[in-house]
Amino acid sequence: MSIQTRSGMQRGTITKYRPFTPIELPDRQWPSKMITTAPTWCSVDLRDGNQALPIPMSVDEKLEMFDLLVGVGFKEIEVGFPSASQTEYEFMRRLIEEDHIPDDVTIQVLVQSREELISRTFESLRGAKKAIVHLYNSTSEQQRRIVFGLDKPAIVDIAVRGVRQIKDLVASVPETAITLQYSPESFSLTEIDFALEICEAVVDVWQPTPAQKIILNLPTTVEVSTPNIHADQIEWFCRHMRNRETAIISLHTHNDRGTGVASTEMGLLAGAERVEGTLFGNGERTGNVDIVTLALNMYTQGVDPCLNFSDLPAIQEIYEKCTRLSVPMRQPYAGELVFTAFSGSHQDAINKGMNALEKSHSPLWDVPYLPIDPKDIGRSYEAIIRINSQSGKGGVAYLMESEFGLQMPKAMHIEFGKVIKHLADVRGSEILSSELYQAFEQEYLQRTAPFKLTSFEGRTILNKAGSEALECIATVNINDVPHEIRGQGNGPIDAFVRALNQHGLANFTLKSYSEHALGNDASTQAVAYIQLQTPAGAFFGAALDTNIEIASIKAVLSALNRSTQPIKFN
Numbered sequence: 001m002s003i004q005t006r007s008g009m010q011r012g013t014i015t016k017y018r019p020f021t022p023i024e025l026p027d028r029q030w031p032s033k034m035i036t037t038a039p040t041w042c043s044v045d046l047r048d049g050n051q052a053l054p055i056p057m058s059v060d061e062k063l064e065m066f067d068l069l070v071g072v073g074f075k076e077i078e079v080g081f082p083s084a085s086q087t088e089y090e091f092m093r094r095l096i097e098e099d100h101i102p103d104d105v106t107i108q109v110l111v112q113s114r115e116e117l118i119s120r121t122f123e124s125l126r127g128a129k130k131a132i133v134h135l136y137n138s139t140s141e142q143q144r145r146i147v148f149g150l151d152k153p154a155i156v157d158i159a160v161r162g163v164r165q166i167k168d169l170v171a172s173v174p175e176t177a178i179t180l181q182y183s184p185e186s187f188s189l190t191e192i193d194f195a196l197e198i199c200e201a202v203v204d205v206w207q208p209t210p211a212q213k214i215i216l217n218l219p220t221t222v223e224v225s226t227p228n229i230h231a232d233q234i235e236w237f238c239r240h241m242r243n244r245e246t247a248i249i250s251l252h253t254h255n256d257r258g259t260g261v262a263s264t265e266m267g268l269l270a271g272a273e274r275v276e277g278t279l280f281g282n283g284e285r286t287g288n289v290d291i292v293t294l295a296l297n298m299y300t301q302g303v304d305p306c307l308n309f310s311d312l313p314a315i316q317e318i319y320e321k322c323t324r325l326s327v328p329m330r331q332p333y334a335g336e337l338v339f340t341a342f343s344g345s346h347q348d349a350i351n352k353g354m355n356a357l358e359k360s361h362s363p364l365w366d367v368p369y370l371p372i373d374p375k376d377i378g379r380s381y382e383a384i385i386r387i388n389s390q391s392g393k394g395g396v397a398y399l400m401e402s403e404f405g406l407q408m409p410k411a412m413h414i415e416f417g418k419v420i421k422h423l424a425d426v427r428g429s430e431i432l433s434s435e436l437y438q439a440f441e442q443e444y445l446q447r448t449a450p451f452k453l454t455s456f457e458g459r460t461i462l463n464k465a466g467s468e469a470l471e472c473i474a475t476v477n478i479n480d481v482p483h484e485i486r487g488q489g490n491g492p493i494d495a496f497v498r499a500l501n502q503h504g505l506a507n508f509t510l511k512s513y514s515e516h517a518l519g520n521d522a523s524t525q526a527v528a529y530i531q532l533q534t535p536a537g538a539f540f541g542a543a544l545d546t547n548i549e550i551a552s553i554k555a556v557l558s559a560l561n562r563s564t565q566p567i568k569f570n
């Protein structure tokens with residue numbers, strides 16, 4: 001039983017909407033195809049993107065955007081709808097008169113199939129070396145019925161009249177090589193045989209050849225079906241079209257169902273050769289297909305997209321400035337958070353993957369959770385791992401090493417990881433890397449009570465057995481009371497450990513020791529990590545000093561101090 005409520009969603013049997021009717025294509029070929037080469041890209045940022053902005057771009061902003069698109073490598077750029085407004089017309093004129101258009105770039109202009117608009121469009125083209133004139137009219141049953149109140153032959157007539165006019169006007173711009181592009185707007189909702197009929201009527205008037213093709217742009221004006229149905233529409237069209245070799249089949253996908261990228265990729269499998277879209281998916285409603293995502297999806301499959309996104313943050317900055325939009329944090333490839341792992345198991349795997357890659361020297365990118373090397377697109381490794389209460393020891397260790405050069409021994413990751421987990425839980429927010437270091441300082445480096453080293457001297461002696469040993473003489477303050485201690489061992493740490501135990505000042509054994517240099521200039525310091533086994537348990541200590549011997553002695557006391565006091569950090 002279906003219950004129709006006055007507002008909100010229908011429940012049960014949905015009568016308000018109906019499923020899209022699939023087209024018949026039982027022997028479809030596209031599912032077993034692969035994308036192996038880049039399509040011809042056409043940016044529609046300055047037209048479809050611009051027409052969807054609350055505040056359209058000014059002429060200067062459009063010029064800046066145009067230069068950006070040229071820099072990225074677009075060879076076809078829809079620069080606007082010159083008959084729509086004075087701003088659009090002026091922009092066209094400035095592009096041409098100020099010589100902004102490189103020889104290998106073709107500008108494209110959109111126009112409805114209306115006589116006065118087509119005439120004005122041709123006026124705007126004067127002086128251009130080459131241009132794609134993009135003619136459109138809407139063809140779906142819904143648009144025919146609601147917008148135009150016309151039957152199919154009348155809709156075909158709108159298109160054909162427009163093409164005839166363009167054909168006549170070509171002679172008015174003899175210096176401009178004109179390519180015709182025709183879009184049966186709302187193709188995605190148009191009966192497929194009617195879409196073919198109107199396109200073939202256009203082709204019959206224009207008379208393209210394999211050398212001078214027409215562009216037939218089949219737009220998903222509104223995305224109304226799953227991407228596989230879109231692919232069937234494109235394959236059906238490609239297979240049924242007369243003289244297919246005289247046309248370039250182009251896609252223009254919107255993202256109403258959130259599957260614009262998938263629809264475009266499947267449309268390419270189905271036989272399309274050209275893609276129109278925008279940077280970061282700007283465009284009407286949910287946007288046009290995002291060309292950055294499409295191109296980088298190809299790249300990460302080993303296909304050269306022939307567009308350069310090596311400095312994506314700089315591209316994003318200009319885009320955001322010109323459009324006054326912002327790229328969402330989760331936007332594929334570009335979003336601020338897309339190369340960041342907060343969760344422990346992801347951090348651990350990334351950390352291991354990065355280390356393994358460094359050791360292997362393999363040219364193949366092979367890091368879990370990162371489908372692309374952030375550095376390929378101008379992102380850094382710095383933001384890959386960020387710490388909050390979902391994070392684990394692996395991520396903390398990664399940051400301590402990548403940000404501060406501290407290579408804590410693996411067993412210490414657990415201990416310091418707990419310190420940071422506690423801090424993140426108490427705080428309930430992100431722990432910045434500077435705070436991570438601060439916690440390390442407080443927990444290890446600044447632990448100087450109750451034991452504090454005031455002096456240490458080591459010298460080589462001959463022991464009773466006649467072999468060389470090290471004797472240490474040190475002063476250790478315990479709760480500010482100085483104690484002079486002496487001990488012998490096979491090295492300074494051993495001698496110091498024995499001295500403390502022999503004098504009854506402490507009771508522990510050395511479990512592990514490691515050290516490394518920090519920095520590589522005159523101010524190089526050494527860092528030592530010591531783990532002690534005390535009656536209260538096993539504890540790490542760490543210390544920094546320009547003298548490695550002193551660093552290790554201080555690290556012993558750091559561990560000892562920690563064993564006498566619970567976690568200090570809060």
Ligand SMILES: CC(=O)SCCNC(=O)CCNC(=O)[C@H](O)C(C)(C)COP(=O)(O)OP(=O)(O)OC[C@H]1O[C@@H](n2cnc3c(N)ncnc32)[C@H](O)[C@@H]1OP(=O)(O)O
Binds near residue numbers: 083112136138185221
């Ligand atoms: C899917 C897309 O994104 S298509 C691109 C859409 N982009 C834009 O519209 C941005 C620029 N557009 C504009 O500035 C204006 O709409 C203009 C200048 C093109 C036209 O302006 P106006 O004529 O003042 O208004 P408007 O757009 O409302 O015109 C609607 C008329 O055009 C007709 N029309 C709409 N599309 C087409 C078409 N492709 N071919 C022929 N006629 C069309 C409508 O049926 C309607 O006719 P009616 O007045 O007889 O009912």
Ligand SMILES: CC(C)C(=O)C(=O)O
Binds near residue numbers: 048110136220
């Ligand atoms: C003019 C056409 C290509 C269009 O913008 C659309 O259908 O979205």
